[in-house]
Amino acid sequence: xxxxxxxxxxxxxxxxxxxxxxxxxxxxxxxxxxxxxxxxxxxxxxxxxxxxxxxxxxxxxxxxxxxxxxxxxxxxxxxxxxxxxxxxxxxxxxxxxxxxxxxxxxxxxxxxxxxxxxxxxxxxxxxxxxxxxxxxxxxxxxxxxxxxxxxxxxxxxxxxxxxxxxxxxxxxxxxxxxxxxxxxxxxxxxxxxxxxxxxxxxxxxxxxxxxxxxxxxxxxxxxxxxxxxxxxxxxxxxxxxxxxxxxxx
Numbered sequence: 001x002x003x004x005x006x007x008x009x010x011x012x013x014x015x016x017x018x019x020x021x022x023x024x025x026x027x028x029x030x031x032x033x034x035x036x037x038x039x040x041x042x043x044x045x046x047x048x049x050x051x052x053x054x055x056x057x058x059x060x061x062x063x064x065x066x067x068x069x070x071x072x073x074x075x076x077x078x079x080x081x082x083x084x085x086x087x088x089x090x091x092x093x094x095x096x097x098x099x100x101x102x103x104x105x106x107x108x109x110x111x112x113x114x115x116x117x118x119x120x121x122x123x124x125x126x127x128x129x130x131x132x133x134x135x136x137x138x139x140x141x142x143x144x145x146x147x148x149x150x151x152x153x154x155x156x157x158x159x160x161x162x163x164x165x166x167x168x169x170x171x172x173x174x175x176x177x178x179x180x181x182x183x184x185x186x187x188x189x190x191x192x193x194x195x196x197x198x199x200x201x202x203x204x205x206x207x208x209x210x211x212x213x214x215x216x217x218x219x220x221x222x223x224x225x226x227x228x229x230x231x232x233x234x235x236x237x238x239x240x241x242x243x244x245x246x247x248x249x
Contacts, residue, residue: 011082
C-alpha cells in the first residue's frame with residue numbers, strides 16, 4: 001500500500017478497474033460455465049464372464065466456487081482498501097460514524113468512505129447472487145479431503161436383447177411341441193456413477209447473501225449518521241464570479 005496520498009491516487013483507479021474485471025469474469029464463469037464446477041466418474045461393471053468391456057467415463061472438475069471466489073478476493077480487497085484509504089485521508093477531521101453489523105464493529109468511517117464502500121460491496125453482492133448451487137435432485141455429502149461435494153454411487157443396469165425360445169406347449173404323442181422365439185432383455189452389466197461438485201449448497205449461498213445485504217443496510221445507516229451534522233455554510237460562489245468579472249464586464 002502506498003504511503004503518500006499522491007502515490008495512492010496514482011494506483012487507486014487501476015486497482016478498482018482490476019477488481020471490477022475480476023468480479024465480472026467470475027460472474028461470467030458462474031453464469032456461463034456452470035459445468036466447470038461439476039465432475040463425474042462412470043464405471044462399467046460386467047455381470048457376465050467374457051462379456052463386452054466398456055471403458056470408464058470421467059469428467060474432471062475445473063474448479064470450485066470457493067477457488068473462483070478466492071481468485072476475486074485479492075483484487076477486491078486491494079480495491080476496497082485503496083478507495084477507503086483515499087477517502088479517509090481526504091476526510092480527516094470530518095464527521096464520521098461507526099459501521100456495526102450485529103456484534104462486528106468494522107471501524108469508524110466518513111460518509112464519503114461509506115458511500116464508496118456501499119458501491120463496491122453492492123458489486124460483490126451481485127457476484128454472490130450468481131453463485132451456482134448444487135443440483136437439488138441429488139443427495140450430496142461434503143468430502144473434507146477434497147473440499148467438494150460427492151454423491152453416493154448411482155447404479156443403472158445395462159440390458160441387451162437376446163433371442164430365447166419359449167415352449168408354450170410340451171410335445172405329446174399326437175402333437176409336436178409349440179414354441180415361440182422371443183427377443184428378451186438380459187442384464188449384462190451395470191454402470192456405477194459418482195458425481196462430484198465444487199458448487200455451494202443453497203443454504204451456504206443464502207447465508208452469504210443475507211450477510212452482504214445486512215452489511216449494505218448497515219453501511220447506509222452509518223452513512224446517514226455520518227451525514228447528520230450541522231452544515232458549514234460556505235459563501236464562495238459570488239466571490240468566484242466577482243473575481244472572474246472584475247474590471248471585465
